Amino acid sequence: MNRRDFFRAGTAAMAFSTLNASAFASSSNRPRRVGLIGCGWYGKCDLTRLMQIENVEVVSLCDVDRKMLEHAGDLIANRQVSKKKPRLYEDYRAMLAEKDLDIVLVDTPDHWHALPAIAAMEAGADVFVQKPISVDVIEGKAMLDTARKHSRVVQVGMQRRSTPHLIEARDRVIREGLLGDIAEVETYCYYHMRSGRKPPVLTPPDWFNYEMWTGPAPMRPYTEMTHPRSWRAFMEYGNGIIGDMCVHMLDAVRWMLDLGWPKQIASSGGIFVHTDGISNTPDTQTAIFGFNDLNVLWTHRSWGSSPDPEYSWGATIYGDKGTLKFGILKYDFEPLGNGPKLHGEALTEFDKYPEDVTDKETIQLEQPVASAIRGHMRDFLQAIDNRSRPVSDIEQGHISASCCILANNALKLDRSIQFDPTTHTVPKDEEATKLLRRPYRDPWKHPEPLTA
Numbered sequence: 001m002n003r004r005d006f007f008r009a010g011t012a013a014m015a016f017s018t019l020n021a022s023a024f025a026s027s028s029n030r031p032r033r034v035g036l037i038g039c040g041w042y043g044k045c046d047l048t049r050l051m052q053i054e055n056v057e058v059v060s061l062c063d064v065d066r067k068m069l070e071h072a073g074d075l076i077a078n079r080q081v082s083k084k085k086p087r088l089y090e091d092y093r094a095m096l097a098e099k100d101l102d103i104v105l106v107d108t109p110d111h112w113h114a115l116p117a118i119a120a121m122e123a124g125a126d127v128f129v130q131k132p133i134s135v136d137v138i139e140g141k142a143m144l145d146t147a148r149k150h151s152r153v154v155q156v157g158m159q160r161r162s163t164p165h166l167i168e169a170r171d172r173v174i175r176e177g178l179l180g181d182i183a184e185v186e187t188y189c190y191y192h193m194r195s196g197r198k199p200p201v202l203t204p205p206d207w208f209n210y211e212m213w214t215g216p217a218p219m220r221p222y223t224e225m226t227h228p229r230s231w232r233a234f235m236e237y238g239n240g241i242i243g244d245m246c247v248h249m250l251d252a253v254r255w256m257l258d259l260g261w262p263k264q265i266a267s268s269g270g271i272f273v274h275t276d277g278i279s280n281t282p283d284t285q286t287a288i289f290g291f292n293d294l295n296v297l298w299t300h301r302s303w304g305s306s307p308d309p310e311y312s313w314g315a316t317i318y319g320d321k322g323t324l325k326f327g328i329l330k331y332d333f334e335p336l337g338n339g340p341k342l343h344g345e346a347l348t349e350f351d352k353y354p355e356d357v358t359d360k361e362t363i364q365l366e367q368p369v370a371s372a373i374r375g376h377m378r379d380f381l382q383a384i385d386n387r388s389r390p391v392s393d394i395e396q397g398h399i400s401a402s403c404c405i406l407a408n409n410a411l412k413l414d415r416s417i418q419f420d421p422t423t424h425t426v427p428k429d430e431e432a433t434k435l436l437r438r439p440y441r442d443p444w445k446h447p448e449p450l451t452a
Contacts, residue, residue, distance in 0.1 A: 032102040032381075035060035035125070037092045037116045039072035040228050042130065043107030044362040046157065048079065049373040050105075050128075052353055054381060055081050059101060062089040064209040065227065075361070090209060092116045096123040103384070106130060107157075109231050110238035111217040114139035118447050121152040126384050128377075130157040132239055132247045132401035133394065135217075137436040140398040141424050142447035147394045149450055155380035155390040156397030160252035160328075162375035164347040169324060169331040170256045172342060178333060179319025182257065185296045187249035189241060189313045190306035194283050195233050196274035199223045216444035225278065233279035235408075240281035242267075243404045246298045249315045250289065251392075251400035252326075253296055256317070261399055264290040266416035267407040273303040287407035298407070329368055347371040409435045424449065 034056045036047050040063070050056060058076045063069040069088050077085035089095040096104070096119050104120035106113055106129040117129045127147075133156055134140035147154045160166055173179060201221040204210035210222055217236045220226070231237045232244055239247075253259065269285030287298040306312040314327030322335040333342035346368045350357050356370045363370055376392065383390035402419070409432060410417045417432050419425075426432035440446045 031055050031057040033057050033059045033100060034103045034105065035062070035086075035095055035101040035120075036072075036105045036107065037062045037095070037120075038105075038107035038109075038112070038130075039063040039065070039068050040107065041362070041364060042366075043105065044072060044075065045364070045366055046105055046107055046128065046130070046373065046377075047076070048355075048359070048362045049370060050377045051076075051079060052355075053374050053377055056103070057082060057084070058086045060089060060095045060098070061086045062092045062095045064090055064212045066090065066207040066209075068228070091212065093119065096120055096125075099123050101125045103128065109213075110243070111135050111236065112213075112215055114143055114447055115216065115444070117143055117154070118146045121146045121150050121154070124150075126153040126380075128155045128157065128380055129394075129397070131251075131397060132243050132404060133397040134401055135237075135239060135243075135405070136438040137402045137405055137419075137424065138449060139437075139447060140401055141449040144394050144398045145450035146447075151387070153380070153383045153387065153390060154394035154397075155376065155383065156392040156394060157376070158248060158251045158392045158397060158400065159369060159372040159376040160248055161255050161391045162379055163328070163369065163372040164375065165331055165344040166252060166256075166326060168344045169326055169333070169342075172344075173322075173324050173331075173333045174256055174317070178322055178335065178339075178342075179317060179324060180321030182317060182319045183294055184318045185253050185257075185294065185315060186318075187246060187253060187296060187298045187315045188311075189245040189249075189300045190302075190304075191245070191313055192302050193232075193245075194241060194274060194281060194302035195225060195230060195279050196277035197225065198276060198278050199225055214441070216440040216446070218441060223278070233277075233281060235280050238281075239401075239404050239408055240285070241300045241302065242282075242285055242287060242298060242407055243401070245300065245313060246287070246407075247400050247404050249313070250296060250298065250403055251396065253315055253317070254400060255391075255396070257294070259291055259294070259296075261419070261421045262289040262291050262296070262403060264288075264416050264418050265403065265406045265410050266290075267411040268414075269411055282411070285407075285411065287404075287410070289403055289407070328372075349374075 036043050039061055061072050073085050073088050104125040104127050106117045114134050117127050120127050204222045267287040269282045272284045274283045283302045285300050289296040311327050317324045324333050330345045349371050379391045406417050420427050
């Protein structure tokens with residue numbers, strides 16, 4: 001059955017996934033023991049949403065910023081049922097050496113996702129790791145192989161797969177065949193999220209271990225843009241806006257349309273407007289992910305206006321019977337010709353979780369997606385109990401992250417890339433294959449895949 005026939009078949013041939021509104025209890029008589037690596041904004045956001053749905057015991061916290069670490073320890077102690085303050089670590093290796101954790105959340109900057117996640121799996125924990133799972137393709141393969149070797153459950157923080165209104169859009173529009181034949185998808189982000197600043201070089205503060213924070217990445221001069229959060233301005237620590245924002249929407253499209261690896265990836269762009277700042281991520285980029293009979297396009301532009309202010313970050317799926325547009329706040333289906341328009345909005349649960357309104361520190365800008373994060377955590381806990389694959393399994397995270405990394409590589413090489421996921425090489429292209437693995441700074445060692 002080809003992709004188009006697959007969608008024509010409708011709901012009769014599909015097993016629908018739904019969000020369970022209840023928390024999943026631990027299989028033992030004690031609360032699940034949880035550790036968090038990376039106590040910044042999103043680390044606290046993920047952890048506190050997990051704490052909303054189940055009485056876990058947060059045992060350990062780790063961060064190289066001592067102020068952030070101490071503050072997180074006090075915050076979590078205040079919210080735990082036990083009121084116990086977690087143990088605090090500056091080195092994730094010391095935390096994991098205790099081997100007393102059921103779940104580890106990895107919410108570090110992107111360049112620190114692979115090594116702690118692999119170490120946590122090897123220490124016997126199931127892992128929730130933020131997206132993108134890796135900064136290079138081979139890191140992701142090593143993470144996938146480790147999860148399979150040790151039979152660990154790994155959920156990736158691509159919560160569009162657990163977003164209630166997007167699940168509704170998938171089931172109500174796509175699986176009902178309302179779009180007809182689908183041959184093109186646009187994904188995009190027009191947020192002004194890239195800095196054009198040029199701050200001076202500073203001495204890192206004594207409460208921040210910049211050497212450990214840099215880890216396997218190249219050592220850059222420290223500025224006020226380095227920490228916290230502005231690190232996304234630098235390709236040394238992540239994959240640019242495409243790796244930060246495209247990975248979400250591309251993954252949502254792959255999930256909705258049941259897509260695997262693309263056959264070919266091309267990209268173009270650069271720093272066209274914000275040319276005076278120290279950021280080295282593209283402020284303008286397009287990419288084409290070519291699947292068998294479908295192109296998925298990506299565009300970001302961190303300057304100028306958005307073509308549709310209602311959907312400045314989102315995706316548009318074009319069919320010969322209608323168009324579906326969606327983002328984190330809502331979706332809209334527009335039929336071609338006669339027929340009902342459909343609309344759905346993000347689920348808010350302020351009555352059940354009033355802290356979503358009052359808790360400005362841990363939810364902040366992510367308030368509209370709080371229900372999605374909780375749904376993602378419920379799915380993760382259910383997969384742990386069943387020893388099954390979660391909705392955003394590490395393999396799906398590897399595919400979506402690698403697509404964005406390959407787009408950046410195509411931009412760097414100024415040519416398209418045909419990646420072979422079986423061999424994890426770019427056949428007949430030694431230069432492109434070499435870019436699949438970034439150099440690590442000593443003494444850190446690049447993780448190795450366990451299978452060919």
